[in-house]
Amino acid sequence: MSATAIFVIALIGGGILVAAGIFAVAWRRGPSAAPMVGEFDKEAAKRDVSARPILEPEATATEEAPAEAMPAEPVPASIEDQREAVTADDLGVTRRMFLNRAALGLFGFGFLGSLGIAMLAFMWPKLKGGFGSKINAGPLAALRSQVVPGDGSIKPLFFPEAQAWLVPMEQSLLPGSSFEGLPVVAGADGGETGLMALWQKCVHLGCRVPECASSQGFECPCHGSKYNFHGEYDSGPAPRNLDRFALEEDSQGNLIIDTGSVVETPRAVVKTIAYPQGPSCL
Ligand code: FES
Missing domain, CATH: 2.102.10.10 (Rieske [2Fe-2S] iron-sulphur domain)
Known part of the structure; x- marks a missing residue:
């Protein structure tokens, strides 16, 4: 087989692998059908500033409301208390799941791509007039x-x-x-x-x-x-x-x-x- 034929076959094989990888990534980004619930871990919860309570502006003591009658300063709930269950819609696909499925997809499509390349290489001589023709x-x-x-x-x-x-x-x-x-x-x-x-x-x-x-x-x-x-x-x-x-x-x-x-x-x-x-x- 000539160097050109090998190059073309390698090019096609690479294209198939890249396309398979892109497809696997795009496919795995969708929501999972499996029911999932979970909680953010502590680090994620600490960084989740949107979950922190918004404190009301401090009430100003007025003549009608003496200082001793002012409402007590709100005490922020602890981060642990702010945890709430996350549904499948909220959570989507975790990074680990995404990576696992992407890896599986790449291996699967890589295998199919290799099979396609092997078949192409087998047929190539007959198509191009080399040995076998x-x-x-x-x-x-x-x-x-x-x-x-x-x-x-x-x-x-x-x-x-x-x-x-x-x-x-x-x-x-x-x-x-x-x-x-x-x-x-x-x-x-x-x-x-x-x-x-x-x-x-x-x-x-x-x-x-x-x-x-x-x-x-x-x-x-x-x-x-x-x-x-x-x-x-x-x-x-x-x-x-x-x-x-x-x-x-x-x-x-x-x-x-x-x-x-x-x-x-x-x-x-x-x-x-x-x-x-x-x-x-x-
Ligand atoms: S391969 Fe030639 S004699 Fe065995």
Whole structure:
């Protein structure tokens, strides 16, 4: 996956998380449906100046009301006495409740967001033409000249975008082989050397299988499975030949590797090429 694709996916994921957070905050700010009653704690009550009694202005002693007849100075009730029950409407949502619900909401939406991102990432290659879709590997003739340089040597070419080794295959070798009638060879018409695209993944447990130039094959470093350069099974725990992708040649002569179409073939009974042709790499 390209850096741009990763950036876009991260951007979408971040947007989903932010939107989820905003939604959770907005949602949790509403009044709770659960009945709630409570009291302010002492500190809150002390600071609640609106609850303090408003003292009447001190009555002035007049001739009609002598000082000794003036009403007694009102004594403010203690803060404890001023406590009064708070209903759900008065209290709304406490800060702790708000934080708890916001955290739960964020985790929930974060999980859903991650799931969405994972699904998007899974689908992305098919949408953008990466691995899992048809990949244009370029002019088939040019690829052929790299794989079969013309000096008698064979040079498997690794094509990273398709996770595949491009190897040669002659049309004359196909009848009776494991690949007869399968759409796994392209460019072999007219007597030319065709190409096959072997998936680099070992069919035993999925390790990446490197080329071994000296033995002219592929040798898995994990458990020692060996294949010739047509990807035919030779030895080791692998249950079948290396898997390969369906191929076609488009009207402009480009090799199209369909990495969404994996072709499995059984262990070759009759191999199309001898192996090993030199010392093993393992
Ligand atoms: S993964 Fe290749 S032989 Fe086991």
